[in-house]
Amino acid sequence: MRNAPLPLMLAILAAVFAFLYLPISVLVALSFNDGGLPTAWTGFSTRWYAELFSNADIIGAALNTLIVAVVSTILATLFGTLLAVGVEIRRRKGRFLETIIFAPMIIPDIVLAIALLSFFSLLGVTMGLHTIILAHVVFNLAFVCSVVRARLKTFDWSIVEASTDLGAPTLTTLRRVILPVLSPAIVAGALLAFTLSVDEFVIAFFTAGAGRASTTLPMQIFAMIRFGVTPEINALATIVMGISVLALTLSQRLNRGGLPGQ
Amino acid sequence: MTLLSLQNLQKDFGKMRAVDDVSLDIAGNEFFALLGASGSGKTTLLRMLAGFELPSAGRILLDGRDIAQIPPNKRPVNLMFQSYALFPHMSVAKNIAYGLEMEHLPRAEIRSRVGDILETIQLSALANRKPDQLSGGQRQRVALARALVKRPRLLLLDEPLGALDKKLRGDMQLELKRIQADFGITFIVVTHDQEEALVMADRIAILKDGALLQVGTPHDIYEHPTSRFAADFIGVMNFFPVHSDGTILRADDGTQIAAPIPPGLTGAAIAAIRPERLHLDGYASENALTARVTALAYHGLDLQLHVETPLSPRPVILRLTADQAESRAPRPGDTVTLGWSARDTRVFPA
């Protein structure tokens, strides 16, 4: 690859980055366009942000999203971390176990969504924010688990044995030795889970039940897109993107190379 | 007779000069070693010969033709890579056939040449294995065969034995020499291992900071190093700081040392003597010195003696053969008399 023609490589990079960034940059730019229309720039303004914050539906949806994301992240981080440690302590690797842990990350969201919808309705569970949270924990814990496991792969298990050798009971070892070493990965996993949960639409859409009370932000965005484009979406989109990008950047800083797929 | 001629070859990476004005002639059928520490420029020099780096200045003549600008795939020169660089997705036979396929040779010829060379390296039974199903030594032989099968004018080997364990390395040194003689191809080996260079090469070039320090046969290089660096780099050497007034050499404590002084060398200098040139019959020698034994190290065939002398802060090393050690084995704490002759002493500027 040292011999790759540099001008061609730079051209490819420029083209791909333009393709990736032009559409979202247009959104960000439009969110500050006073007229709100893509066809004409009528001056810089933050009025769409102001309108956004006075829209009760959107504020409600944002609060719902925050509740779902925070609660499901806490549960998923707890369960996912314990799962990761448990799986890595076990010397024997079970194929079945690996499949179960891997499945939530690759199963098509629509399948999990309708499966949970059928499940909850057959059990007669009233659906709402709580069912969204139950559902989000499923894939979030898998992602947390995979980030933490990536860190555990390079974990020196002899320090656990050293702790045991020095007389610490298992739980003390977990609390005082394993968790401190893992904490950057755990925080990175939690941020990832939070981002995923904030952005998740399909599963929330199916498990939210009837009524506006449990509408999340992505559901609100979907509805807004479907029933007519208003310039407010650009502002909302910009904010949502900003939050995700911030969380991802933080997560990367904390845990270099720990994202799934890397 | 000259196959390869390097003329004032130079390579700069930004401000760093990796290869500095190297001129060198290598004869056909020669086994040549480029010896140097890491960062000495030996690998850069090799990569210029293979065509992966363009010289900043100078010429590379192969059979009288300047090949410096010819891309690597068009040169009658092949390189055996340090990592072997075998194609992991191809079998042993496919790896070896690859270079012949690039020459668009008839299939039958490719098959027979691959078969022959597999025979030579004794890997016929493993022809269909993938590289990661081979041992380190087997991979090394496949890499060699893959380059050799193209019958290049010149074969370059980058640390060919570096990845092998010590025992295997010894066997392969002789094996490489045999193959080189059988095929009648000029080999240029890059190595940081002076012992390897001494054993295998017809001639050795010592590189330091990108420049040639000394070129010669292993015997020349070992017995007549022309610089302190070369003396230190090859084999084990004892050094004493001395002072020269042009005719007489004195150690710091005033002891006079008999040695051939290079013409014009005055002031601070270094006297050097090989461990095997020192003996314990000091009274009969031109140079004699009382010393105290501090340690003994057993090396199988010989015994290394570490002694303390007033001449040098570092312990002096002395090599005794097993026989000598048998007849009179000194013990730590013993006082001995070292001796050596003037003609075995080398003197360099400090």
Place this chain on the structure above:
Amino acid sequence: MRDRRPLYLMTPALGWLTAFMVVPCLLILGLAFFRRGLYGGIEYTLTWENIRLVFDPLYAGIFLKSAWIAGLSALIAVVLGYAAAYAIAAMPRRHQPLLLFFAVLPFWSNYLVRTYAWIVLLNREGLIVHLARLLGFEGELPSMLYTETAVVVGLVYNYLPFVILACYAPLSRLNPEVSEASRDLGAGGWTTFRRVVLPMTVPGIATGFTFVFVLSIGNFVTPALLGGGQFQMIGNLVYAQFLTANDWPFGAALSIFLIAIMMGLLTLQTFASEKASGGRNA
């Protein structure tokens, strides 16, 4: 003692996954073999009818259409993503992490937002039409939104970052000496790429392709937003069975086929990776 400890650490997560993933999925599996009730409920008599209906030309056609869209998107994404990954890997080592970070960044912004961006661009009054007018293009422009092309563009756009990531991994691990060896043995740049670099990086390509295909074929958001009403993919069909047509057993049967396709592809992908690595280290 040693074997019990990991078990209680894993219990909460495995319990959760069992209750809210395994059991619901098994439920779907069962549901597919029941009859649809008269008013949209479920009648508990066993039948093959739903499975048979999947193979009905009407629905099989939608399956094929979805597979075509997903395959095309995956193919384009792999070509673009591989080129980008190759270019990143050709840059100086110290710049690579940052380039990779920026290539992946859009992937972590909201999916709906990214899709919506294309509505803004492709819209009849959108930016692209507007630009074309500015450049002097007269007359009626063909509609770009609500077409198959729009759906493919949307899918490629959304999943490209992942493909770049997947292809970059094997490219960056490639020993540069291996492609140099190919050059040294007489191969030109293109031959080296085709016979050495490409085969050695097949696992990344397979991972990228599988990922885009699986996520695209079950997608209902992109067809719904960029394909408009005219356009149905399996995802939309499943959506409709559960939320409008109220034929849950048939929706369940469709989902089972989605999962089957996904598992088949994952198996193929594993196979491709193992073959490329020479059999030993996966």
